[in-house]
Amino acid sequence: MxxxxxxxxxxxxxxxxxxxxxxxxxxxxxxxxxxxxxxxxxxxxxxxxxxxxxxxxxxxxxxxxxxxxxxxxxxxxxxxxxxxxxxVYKKKKFRPMFFVAVWLLLFLGAALAIMNFHEDVSMRIVHQKIFKTITGLEDDKPLLLQIPYSIGLGLGMILFFNHVFRKRINEEPSPLEVEMFNYQQDLDQYVIMHENKESSKKIDDN
Missing domain, CATH: 2.60.480.10 (eubacterium ventriosum atcc domain)
Known part of the structure; x- marks a missing residue:
């Protein structure tokens, strides 16, 4: 047997x-x-x-x-x-200038995206109206609301991505990690279908 x-x-x-x-x-x-x-x-x-x-x-x-x-x-x-x-081939050497350039590109891109979003929804006017409703005073720059809002926006991004630098806040995966996982699964499926010679067979014209 x-x-x-x-x-x-x-x-x-x-x-x-x-x-x-x-x-x-x-x-x-x-x-x-x-x-x-x-x-x-x-x-x-x-x-x-x-x-x-x-x-x-x-x-x-x-x-x-x-x-x-x-x-x-x-x-x-x-x-x-x-x-x-x-x-896995030899890893490329760390390039500080390249890292700084990418970091600045991402930082400025994220900052512009947030500012453009706030401009689209008229967040400044909303803050002015909320400030007037609460205090009864008119203020073109209601910093009493804008400063806590800005701090809360940063804290909210940290909680959303579940990371402080490389440290994870809890074991729950962040939405970005889930999307990256789904992307990797799709990529692996594509590789299996297109790189595996046994997955398909073509008619020999000869």
Missing amino acids: DKPLYVRLRHRIQARPNQTIKLQDVAQLVGDTDIIEQVNNIAIHQVNMTDQSIVVLDVMRIIKEIRATGQELDIQTFGPAQTIVEI
């Missing part, structure tokens, strides 16, 4: 250039200890320069490589059907 081997592919892994990707790198394995020791080091893919930055490994290729060892195994697969291999 074939011995069972349970295979669950990892969704995404990282690899170095020229690295040999083994079965234990791309999958979680459950089975008899002696079987896992024998299949753990099966070479699945050799990273080379033609791979560029992304490689998609299909579960059928994994099964084929395991079967090639000649062992009688009952292979059961769970989870994703592909593993995305991200090839």
